[in-house]
Amino acid sequence: MNEFSVIERFFKSIASNHTDLVQQSIGDDAAVLAIPEQKDLLISTDTLVENVHFLKDWPAEVIAYKALMTNISDIAAMAGTPCSVVVALTLPEIDQQWLAGFSKGLNKALQQYQIDLVGGDITRGPLTITITIHGIVPKAQAVLRSGAKVGDAIYLTGSLGSTGFAVSQLASKSYNDSIFNKLFFPKPCVEYAEILQKFATSAIDISDGLSSDLAHVLKASQVGAEIEAALIPVSPLLEAYLDKSQAIEQALHSGDEYELCFTVSQANKAGLEQAIGSLKLPYYHIGQIQQDKGLRVRTLDGVVQPLSASGFKHF
Ligand code: ADP
Numbered sequence: 001m002n003e004f005s006v007i008e009r010f011f012k013s014i015a016s017n018h019t020d021l022v023q024q025s026i027g028d029d030a031a032v033l034a035i036p037e038q039k040d041l042l043i044s045t046d047t048l049v050e051n052v053h054f055l056k057d058w059p060a061e062v063i064a065y066k067a068l069m070t071n072i073s074d075i076a077a078m079a080g081t082p083c084s085v086v087v088a089l090t091l092p093e094i095d096q097q098w099l100a101g102f103s104k105g106l107n108k109a110l111q112q113y114q115i116d117l118v119g120g121d122i123t124r125g126p127l128t129i130t131i132t133i134h135g136i137v138p139k140a141q142a143v144l145r146s147g148a149k150v151g152d153a154i155y156l157t158g159s160l161g162s163t164g165f166a167v168s169q170l171a172s173k174s175y176n177d178s179i180f181n182k183l184f185f186p187k188p189c190v191e192y193a194e195i196l197q198k199f200a201t202s203a204i205d206i207s208d209g210l211s212s213d214l215a216h217v218l219k220a221s222q223v224g225a226e227i228e229a230a231l232i233p234v235s236p237l238l239e240a241y242l243d244k245s246q247a248i249e250q251a252l253h254s255g256d257e258y259e260l261c262f263t264v265s266q267a268n269k270a271g272l273e274q275a276i277g278s279l280k281l282p283y284y285h286i287g288q289i290q291q292d293k294g295l296r297v298r299t300l301d302g303v304v305q306p307l308s309a310s311g312f313k314h315f
């Protein structure tokens with residue numbers, strides 16, 4: 001099989017969702033997207049490297065699915081809606097079984113979120129997957145990291161801790177164990193987009209851990225924050241393995257979560273909670289933006305102490 005038959009068989013064959021924006025998809029030198037006048041285009045890219053982001057023995061279907069979900073999460077964190085992706089694959093060899101699994105996982109994720117695959121690239125080398133995603137958002141409505149203001153309330157969309165714990169269990173538990181569910185099949189928070197556009201002053205997705213990702217918001221917004229350990233929603237899956245304070249510690253630093261952390265002004269708090277509630281989506285108020293720079297946590301004992309970022313860093 002050559003490069004072109006791989007594209008035909010495993011990628012061009014994936015059904016289109018006929019996104020309005022796509023004028024030309026796979027098969028030309030570039031895809032053509034028509035951006036409506038009242039919209040902004042969001043673009044984000046992520047690379048997954050074997051043994052860094054996934055292990056050799058993970059099913060190809062899981063790798064593809066997770067790769068797409070992490071990209072969708074970046075669009076969700078800007079309060080946008082994903083519309084299309086390009087997928088660049090570096091493969092050590094043409095392994096048809098692996099490619100079939102990859103194509104299946106990719107297809108499942110694309111159909112689930114009505115996204116079109118509009119192009120890509122295939123090269124030979126150590127297994128690496130780069131996905132570039134495109135999303136749209138009403139003009140000037142994208143929610144940035146830099147908008148948090150002193151006094152804003154800080155929220156999370158869901159509980160934390162299970163994915164960080166799952167990573168520590170990869171060598172000792174079967175991949176079928178429920179602890180791996182969120183690690184392998186993350187759920188990006190796309191349903192919050194309109195609410196975030198309307199109410200949020202800043203937003204970020206939790207990919208490296210709350211302690212490091214919230215710190216990025218604080219730095220970009222030139223503010224500080226205090227969060228409360230007692231308010232951090234901890235994954236119920238941790239109960240079987242960790243005591244309460246260990247579980248909170250895990251939740252504060254756990255990466256690969258793809259929950260959103262966002263801020264809302266005091267004036268908009270009630271409106272936001274009502275809007276999220278009417279969509280029956282979860283939300284957790286965990287703290288407040290403050291003038292004093294840096295991130296602090298109020299422990300279960302009521303002591304306020306600095307919370308340093310211990311999320312994943314590549315370099
Ligand atoms: P070029 O030489 O112009 O870069 P390629 O031969 O790499 O073109 O790709 C041919 C077409 O197939 C292009 O439209 C490209 O976007 C698409 N394509 C290549 N690899 C993939 C892939 N993994 N998934 C989807 N489309 C792909």
Ligand code: MG
Nearest residue numbers: 120121122123
């Ligand atoms: Mg090419």
